[in-house]
Structure formats: C-alpha cells, structure tokens
Amino acid sequence: MTPRDTPPSTLCEAFQTTAAAHPDRVALRTPDDSVRYTWRRYAERVEKLAAGLAGLGVRRGDTVGLMLTNRPEFHLLDTAAFHLGATPFSIYNSLTSEQISYVLGNAGNKVMICEEQFVPVLRDALGDTGVEHLVCIDARPEGTLSLDDLEAAADPDFDFAAAWTAVQPEDLLTLIYTSGTTGPPKGVELTHANLLAELASTTVFLPTGPDDRIVSYLPDAHIANRWGSHYSSIYTGMQITTLDDLKQAIAVLPTVRPTLFGAVPQVWYKLKAAIDKTLADEPSPVKKKLALWAIDVGRTRARLRSDGRPVPKLLELQHGLADRLVLSAIRKKLGLDEVRAAVTGAAAISPEVLEFVLGLGIPCSEVWGMSETSCVVTMNRPDAIRIGTVGQAVPGVEITTADDGELLVRGPLVMHGYRNDPAKTAEAIDADGWLHTGDIAEIDADGYVRLVDRKKEIIVNAAGKNMSPANIEGVLRAACPMLGGAVAIGNDRPFVVALLALDADGLAVFAQERGLAGSHAELAQHPVVLEFVGRAVETANTKLSRVEQVKKFTVLTTVWEPSGDELTPTMKLKRKPIDAKYTEEIAKLYVDA
Template sequence: MSDTQTLIENRPPSVAALFLERVAATPDAEAYRYPVPPASGEGPDDWKSLSWAQASERVFAIAAGLIELGVQPEQRVALASSTRVEWVLADLGIMCAGAATTTVYPQTNAEESAFILSDSESRVLIAEDAAQLDKAREKRAELPGLTHVVVIDPAGADVSEDWILSLAELEKRGAAHLEKNPDLIKEKVGAITPEQLATLIYTSGTTGRPKGVRLPHDNWSYMAKAIAATGLISGEDVQYLWLPLAHVFGKVLTSGQIEVGHVTAVDGRVDKIIENLPVVQPTYMAAVPRIFEKVYNGVAAKARAGGSGKYKIFQWAAAVSREYAKASQDSFRRTGTASVPFGLAAKHKVADALVYTKLREAFGGRLRACVSGSAALAPEIGYFFAGAGVHILEGYGLTESSAASFVNPGEAYRTGTVGKPLPGTEVRIADDGEILLRGPGIMEGYHGLPEKTAEVLESDGWFHTGDIGELSPDGYLRITDRKKDLIKTSGGKYIAPAEVEGQFKAVCPYVSNILVHGADRNFCTALIALDEPSILDWAKEKGLPATSYAEVVANAATVELIDGYVKELNEGLQRWQTIKKFKLLPRDLDIEHGELTPSLKLKRPVVEREYKHLIEEMYAGTREA
C-alpha cells in the first residue's frame, strides 16, 4: 500500500477528531488571522491572530454551550453568516458537540431561510447580526422546532428575549459547563462515527427549490487527508479565505487547513480583497472565475486609461504571457520540464518587468498558486495569468461530492482542464459524455428526498454529476458543459454555451456576464451585461454625454464597441456557434435579483425568463419566431 493510500485509509472518523489532533500537535502555532475594523470606522483594519490552543478554547466553549442548550448528536444547528473567523469557530463547535451544521447564505431572504431551517429541522440558529436575527423573528411562528438564536455580532440587535443570546454569552455558558465537565468535548468527539451527519448544505438552486445535501463526517475527514496527499499545501502556507463558507467550496478549505496546520486569514468582505491581499500576503487562495475576470478587466482598463501607448504595451504583454504559458505547459507535458524558445523567453523577461511584476504585487507578492472552482475559467484568461506568474489551478467538484473531486497538480497543471481526481476518487465517462464519480467524498443523499437521491446516486456508489466532460489518456478532465445547459439548435447542432461565453470573456475586457441562447432556434443570440466601472471609464474617456450605466449601454457608440468584440469572437467559432444578434442589459446581473447564485454562477432559467422580451426581439421576423 502506498503512503498516500495509507494516509487516506487511516483517516480519523471526523474532522472534529482531526481538530483535536491538530491542537495537541501544534497548540502555540498560529491558526487564524482576522480583521478588526478601527473603532472610528476610518483607516486600515487591525489584524489579530488565534493560535490553535486559543481557537480550541473558543470552539470547545461553543460546543459545550450548544450541549447546555440541549443540542443532541446529529441535530442541526444552522449558521447564517458571512465568512468570518466566528463562522469557522462555530462550525467546529457544532461538529465537536456531535451536532450537524446547516449552512445558510446571509443573502437568503426570510422565506427561503425559513424553508431551509424548517426542512433541516434546525434546533438552534447562529445568526451573524440583527438583520439575520430579524429573518428568524419574522418567521418564528413557522419554526416551532427552533428553540434558540445565537447572535455573533449583537450590536443593534434586541437580545432581551430568553430564546435569543449573544455568541459571547453562549461561550460564557459553555466555559462554565466545561468547568464542571472537563472531559465533555473529548467524550463527544470520541463518540462520533464516520457515518454521522456533519453538514447539511443546501444547493444554490439554479433551478427550483434548494435541496439539502447530507455530508457525513467521513466526507470531510477524507477531504482533509486527500487534499494534503496532493502535496499542494503545506504547514508553511498562508491561505486567504474569503469565499462564502455556506458554499461547499469555501467549507472544504477549512478541512485541508486543519490537516496540515497552516495559517488561514479569514475575511469574507469581497470589497476588501484588493486591500487585503498586500496585507495578508497569501501563498495560496481559492476564488471563483468572476474574481480573475474582474482583475483582468481592471488591469486592462488601467492600462487603457494610461493612454494608447500603455494599452499597446499591455496588449503585447498579454499576448506574450499567453504564448509563454501555452509553450511552457506544452513542453512540460512532453518532456517533464517547462522550457520555452529563447526569443519568447527574452520577450517574456521584458513583459515581466513592465507588466507582470505589478500584477503579482497586487496579489501580495508571495502567491504560489490560486485554486479556481465553482464554474469554468475562460482558458485565455487562465493562460494570461499563468504566463504572468499567477498560477491558477482549476479544480472541479460539486456540493454532492464535498467540493474537491479534481484539482490540477502543481507544476504539471494544464489550463483549460480541471486536473486529475483526488487520491481515492474514481471517475468514468458515461456513453452520453456525462461525468460519473465514486469515492469517499460522495454525499449520503438529499435530505428527505429519496427519489431525488435515486435519480443521481446508483446503488453501487456512482454519482451522476450532470456535467459533460472528456478525459485525456493521462487522466486530466476537461468539462465541456452542464448536461442540461447544452443547446441544440433547430438545425440539430449541439452548442456548449459556457464555452462560447468563456471565449467572449477573454476577448472583451468590458463584459461582466453573458448568456448565450439558441435552443430550438436557427441561430445563437446573446444577452450581455457590462462591467460598470470599466464601461463608465470608457464612456468618460470617449466624452459620451451619458452618466449612468443604463444610459451608457443604451448609447449607439457602446453597442458599436461591443459589436466589434462579438465579431472578433465569431471569427474563432464554428459557423453554427456564432452570435448573430445581441442585446446589452440595462443593468448587471446580481445575487439580489436572483440571477446569480451566491457563488456567482449564472441562473440561466431566471435570466431567460426575466429578459424574455429581449430574446424574442432578437428572433422577431425570423422564420422560427
């Protein structure tokens, strides 16, 4: 048996047990960093740290506090909060109590929050602030099983009622409970079995009502060991964690960290990412493609604002970085070493001094790699960053597979693929191209939905992902599209919209979101939303009289600009894939209007329903309209 197999097969029954091992092994090492905003509200944040021992004190107090509130093993405790250090501590506290975490996005409205709390039968809700508490208060009559709400940040919240208490009060009660029962947590963790429910994550619901995905403790324990076995992270790393922890991609990052014991800086404020990177100076971070697209568009816009000379340099450097990345990856694939022709290396050195160095500094200067997941990254954007020395390792997984089923292997990564399966995970491609997965990361099933579970999970353990993909002879997976998102034109041609959309994002620096439409039509069209800061800067530069985003996108000059990029896109497509018509949307797509999931994935049915009139306009007068 190999060392990797031994590592994975000898995994502990739970991450709670793994956490106890980590605390015992490195009690004084730094575990978490978190920002404390200045009291005045102005100036930079003050970053504080918790050692593993200090973190465990709070985790055990939370666990004991929940037990004192009457929470039993496997009973659900819901967590409705943005990404912050208390989320991580509370989740570990829930697990150490033997209970299970129900995750709720803070953006979720009161009605859907109530559905999740009710469907999961959550006994306690840990709410971030007054706004999250108010949702529970509004729907309390519909939640007879909810006995308590614990508020992390009670400022402005009414916690006078006896069913509401602050997190500080819960920890205080827990600490007192532990004084009388010092071995309580050790006993609770010792009693956890691998099959016991650890997490109930509700899918973002790109279609229909969210389903609760049941992930037992063994899923997370396996993930912790398998991520460590890839060799991609070590105890010396500093991770910057900002992804939503209610999402499986954010949550899985906490398991790998506990196994290897590195530092994690936690701050979910997306508007602080650019400010935080030079302060945190991470060695690795995970992100969704939209973040890399925004950085790319931002760098391009900054170069353009510097005048035509600077923009030409940027365009040249971007072309060099892509050529360099493709050549070095191709060389590594063939020979095992990344080498490029002398002339290209010389051009790359000049471009590095002019452009790439500044880009790496913006990421904090120490970034070894980024992991990208949740949706496909446009390969041309991936190659740009790769050539600039910001290595983006695409990965793949679903909520139903505990997030990390595939990841690109370090130096041998290949842009445009999601890499190889994690040790212990099996993959096969069905006759219709669907990706099937089997292994210790696969869910137990959907909560209370045996028929839905049977639709995707076979009796022999194979899980139907609903994604279409191809495996290379040496095991690299390329995702081509969602099975249900494939478009079949009236001419019988199949089109993968995500592929076309990704190519457009690499071509057009102003795009924010794009949806390609064409099912049962005789040509493809697109709804395009632009990146507001970039297009407003362009409008100002061009002296357009328009001042608001809606006015700018309605201007004929803007339509002409985007038309140029659509024509450029079409040059590289098959005839049946080309975009014949497009419409610019009057505003960008967002989570608040339900058009994007909290992990920034496009909800196609919602967008197509909302902008049906624009789609129909594009097909008006054609034969099939």
C-alpha cells in the first residue's frame, strides 16, 4: 500500500497523497498505450477539470452525471468532481431514455458528461430533469460543450486547494443506482467515510500497492468497478488499464498481464469453456492426456486445501510437475500468470467452475457484498479459500443472521441511505443499525458465510420442499457455458423446469464449428443445438438432488441483454417480469404434469 503517516479522511486526501508519492508512475492507460497518464499528469488534469466544473456552477453537495465507457477520462472527471465536494455518479450505458430520465430526476444533477454515442439517448432523456450542461468528451455535437470548453469555463480565482480540503468524510462521494429487479432503481448514497472504511477493511485481506495492475472493464455504474479499480487505485496507487469493450476482457489479458483480476461468474465460465474446447481439439493423444492429468491434479489439490485437509506429499510432488509442464503454460497463455489475487462476485459461481479455476493455479476468491455496503462485506482470503462460501467478514464489520436466516450487516461501510427515500432507508436499516440484506445465509464456526439464496426468491415446490433457484441455475450455467441466461421455476409446482436463453456469441461459434447456418432464432431451435443443450441439462441434473433436478426445459429464441426485459444492467434475473413474459412457455412445460 501507499505509505501514509495517518489514514486519509477523504478520497481527495487519498488521491493527493498517492499522486505526490508516485508522480512519475503510470496511473491510467489504454491497452495499446495510446493514452497514458502518470500520477502527476492525472493530478494536473483533475485540478483543471475541477476548476472547469466549478465554472459551470458545480458546488459542494451538487451531483454530476457520467455516461461513459471504461476510459481514462472517466477517472479524471469523476475525481475532479469529488474534489469539489460534489457527488459524481455513473449511468449504465444500456439504459433506455425513460430509465435515464428517472435516474437523473432522482439525482438532481445540472451537469451531464458523456460520449458522442450517448448524446441522442440523453437528448431524449433530459426533458425537464434539470440538466443545464451536456459535456461531450470526444466530439462537440450541437448544443454540447467539449472538454476544452469545460476547462475554458474555469474561474481564474478558483482555489482548488481550498475546495478539496473543505470536503468532509460525511460528504457524499457517489450514488450507485441499484439494478432494479423489483421496480425503479434506488439511489444508494455512499460517503467518503463509507468507501474509506471499505478500502481499509478489504486491503487487510488483500493488500495492494503501486506495483499492482488491474483491468477496468466492468461498468463504473456498478460499485464493484468503482471499488475494485477506481477508488482502490486512488487509495493504493495501483495502475489501471481501461478497456472500453467488455467482450475483449479475456483477449486483452496477455498484453496487460494484470496482478489483480476481478470478474463475474460468466467470465470464468467462458474461460473454462475455452480451455475445455482447446483440450477437446488437441490432436496429440499424449498431450491431451497429460493436460487432463495436470488439471485433475490441480483440482484435487485445490479441493483438499479448501476442505482444510492435508495435501499428501506425493500429490504435492505431482502438482509441482503438473504446474511446471502444463498449468503454468495455461496461465501464461491466458495472461493470468502474474495474477496474485483474483475475485469473483456479483452472483454465485458454480463450485465446480471455481474448483477448476483454482486448480489452474489462479487464486480466485469468491466475495459478497452490495451497493448498500460500499461493495465487499465478506471475502475469501487468497491463502484461505473455501469453495462454496463467500468467505469471512472483512475487519471492522459485524455480520449475523436473523431468526429467518436473513444475513444482517452493521458497520461503517453501510450506506448513508437511499436518495430521497427515507421510508425505504428505514425499511432497509433497522433502529440498531443492522442492514437487512435480503439474502438467506449460514455462518459456520470459523465465520465463513454460505449464501443460500435471495429471501424472496426461494422456491417452495408443491410438496413444501425449499430449494435455491440460484444454485440450480449455477449448475446449469457450469454444464453449458453457451447459456446466456437460465431461470429455474418451480414455486408451488410439482417439479422444477427451466427457461434457457443462449448467448449470441457462444451460439455463433458453436454453429460455425458445426457448419450450421441461420439466424439466432433458427439456430436456437436447430436439432444439433437442442441435443447439445439437452445433454448439458442431463449433466447438470447429476449434480443436483432429485427434487432440484430440471425435469423439463425450453430453449428460447430470444437473446437476453442487460437492461432488457429479463436482465438488469448487472445481469441479475428479473424473475417476476420473466414469469409474466413467458407465461405460455412455462405453462407448456407443465401441461402434462
């Protein structure tokens, strides 16, 4: 970590300390190095942009909206805004104009910063939201300001040092708009103190510093990327490579060689699928057998360590050989050979896939948290990973379970509240300061947390048997990485059925390899595709209890996209809208029951 005499009281102070300590190190870059910012240049741009925002009338307590892809300018502008004591927040790039209007109306910002590609949807959305200035960072469409215009708007008498030193720990740092699975998104208000508590706690379990490198590719509207790259970089000095195309995340790793890597489960599923395909296509029987043996050795060792059982000396010797001959080469080819810690979160990952990743020698820790908790609450320490759990509570946080099993959290990283919604805030945080998370969980004797499912999403079948749809869906996704969406249904029903949506890219690759032609809808119903999916469901059922097994399923012809009818911007399932939209398909699955 960046050395400090005393802990910072605001992210402004953290930024200034880090920039002063490492002026010539590269802080921000793009994969091709066409854009690079040292900490010195980063700090200089922040000062100029803060002066420009102040010239547009942005003051302490105001909000500033951002609608950008992952690029260095996001970090410059967000950091400039909070140095004024303002509250910058990001909007998911996939939102519709109606959804954007709602968010801006709730946030109350007068300045909106975007890229040229988002100007049309923003113009449709602004209406009477109160936005007065639209700043476009990569062009100057009519009616917008450029970055040069923004800097030119600066008041020559603006006192930057006085502005950032006036910022207080209780000032709002950002707003995180929840994905809205059950209604309009709520604006989670997080303060400087909240995020500093989060950073101080998580760096105990996972120390980071200026020698670390991370790829920023997840949306900055999500607390995971703000914590994992933006704020963590400011706090510890690690280097960020910004990637404006999420689909290129795996492809860019060999050129970046990150030391830290965070991903949602879908990324790990695709990574495993790519390795499985490479092995299946290996023409040399000897090489194929050697690789399968090495991976099996790695998985066995990872499982023993996870279970807290001793690893036999012979297995350790075999593992050393397996790593030298095969596993290290796989990691290098993936670009993950220098990763000393990886994180998976946002949704539960299949234990089978996590075991596979650990078996490759990638120290991947499953974590759990919420926007309302400034991100991570529980984490598997890289040296003490337990597969199937989301780890232990980070220092400074209290966790417990209510009588019904709901996980409760208390501590300095719990949000200030929901913006303009005191009723929902009071509903979420009780009089004793406990945040009611909505997750059902179990905490073992060592403090490791195992999540069961969302409190309102547990399936109770016709026989009264409780089961976790997320667990069933995770097993399906692990068995068939081509799935872009899977939802298990069975509430008050005699058995479990599933709606399956195929990933557009995965289906296209599958079809190309087998010489199949047609549109996505046509391919989704092709007998070869249906047979493949059917075998995957059969494989998944072998890993589920009898009552959890998927008795019937249907492969849909639609593609499920973030912010669509079925998925939130963070890829969470909108279960009630799915039930309503696919009523006929679900009814057909039960017609013979």
